[in-house]
Amino acid sequence: MEGDGDASQPGSGSAGPAAGARISLHNFRGRLAEQVVHFHAMGLQDSLFLWVGEEPPQLSNLAVAMCTPRDSIPVSTSLLGDASDSTSNSLAQRLASKTKKQIFVSYNIKNTDSSFTLLVENRIKEEMTAFPEKFSLEPL
Helix, strand or coil: CCCCCCCCCCCCCCCCCCCCCCCEEEEEEEEECCEEEEEEEEECCCEEEEEEECCCCCCCCEEEEECCCCCCCCEEEEEECCCCCCHHHHHHHHHHHHHCCEEEEEEECCCCCHHHHHHHHHHHHHHHHHCHHHHCCCCC
């Protein structure tokens, strides 16, 4: 697996009027099952936006998931795209469960096979562990 380095831009903007609020940007990639997959993470104070895709970049779907005090499984919904494709929802739920944050996911890869999406998820978790500050996370 390969990363293309840090695309974070310290001081690249403010997430709102709160003092110290920042947006952390981080781009990375990985070669998964002979396919290059690109990742774009935007860490916000209490949430994370994650785009996963291949070239050329597109935003064909978007899902959000978050933990609630009433359920052990995070709730999720599709915000954009084909609601019958649950790949973004499932990935957002699993990442919300791990991070305890609100997670927005846009999964833009034709391969939605469960074994491939597990490779994608593992690559994200590997990057989160190596660079928690890029995802506005405490060390995992």
